[in-house]
Amino acid sequence: MANKVKQVWASGKAVVNAWLAIPSGFSAEVIAQCGFDSVTVDMQHGVQDYLSMVQCFQSMHAHPVTPMVRVPWNEPGIIGKVLDGGAYGVICPMVNTPQEAKNLVSYAKYPPKGVRSNGPIRAGMYGSAGTYQQTANDEIVLLPMMETKTAVENMEAILDVEGIDGVYIGPSDLGFSYGLVPKLDRDEPEILKIYEKIIKECGKRGLNPGIHCSGADGAVRAINMGFKLVTLSNEVGLMQTYAKMQVNATREKSGGKA
Template identity: 90%
Template structure:
């Protein structure tokens, strides 16, 4: 299966990404049919584990979405394991230095680019030199998360690391690290200046900046700023937002009966 994320970027367009916090293949199957380009299983802050990730991937299989994962941390065991399980993209939290970005690349790539062990149990034929191993290094999307003041101070050095495809902004943690209230759609001038610089520096290097948004309004602002991947909240937030809207409308229009 071709990596749709890379195809969309090659066409000069923006990837619209979904986010799965619920450990349910059925939820994943529903989301995969909604029109997203990619679907990311969140193993950091979601209540997903490795088995539920595999179930989500199985449920999404056959739908035109690229399966990705946010891993819990920059650690070679879990990174190799999610790739073996069928992830076409890895988003990795809290990458603060160029060395940490280099480690992420090394853990994610087969030799000679990295040190990933061979055994793609779902992604390819286990333990055998097949077509998967020939293309995995170039097909896998790697997005280190830039979400702290330290990462911003090291921005250009991180973006210079060979093997990454861009960066992924965590607005909540980024604002938090600057002493601001943690939230997704940021409007503070100092944070917006950081976004502008990230987009500019990525553009210089042919990289693709991504960002987490709370919905369509935030995503559209991010797209207009130059971001190349936007995440529309997560399935929990989408479900709760729509449910609250429907409940409020029912009570409002019931004439006091509800």
């Protein structure tokens, strides 16, 4: 199965990514029909577990989206397991050093590029028998998260690690590590300067920087800055935002009857 994320990047466009915190195949099925290029199951801060991840993947399989996962940590067991379950992209939190980035690559790649164990129990069904292992190393997207002061200090060395496809910015944790309040769409000059450098350094290496946004406005701003993957909040945020808007509109327009 070709990776749509890599196809979008090859076309020169930015990837529009969805984010699933709710452990529901039905929610995943609805989101997968909304026009996103990829859909990421959040196993770090979402309330997803492994089985709910698989259910989300099964529900979105009929739709042209790339299934991805944010794993809870940079650990070989869970990285291999989400890939075996069908993830075609791994976003990994708190990668602070080049060695940790090398570890991520090693855990996610089959030999000789890595140490991933063979057993794609579900992912193997994406092609005919034996073909998955031939293409997985090239098709799977690997995005270590750059979200701490330490990671920024090691930026160029991390980006030099062979096998990653870019980095993914966690704006809340990044700001937090610099003594700022956690939020998504950042406007502090010191953080914007970091973004500019990440985009520049990724560009030098043919890598694709991604970032988590609160919605369309932040995503468009990020794309115009040069980010190549933007996440539009998550399904919880989208549901809350629209629900609040509808409730408020009902109360305002009811003339005090609601």
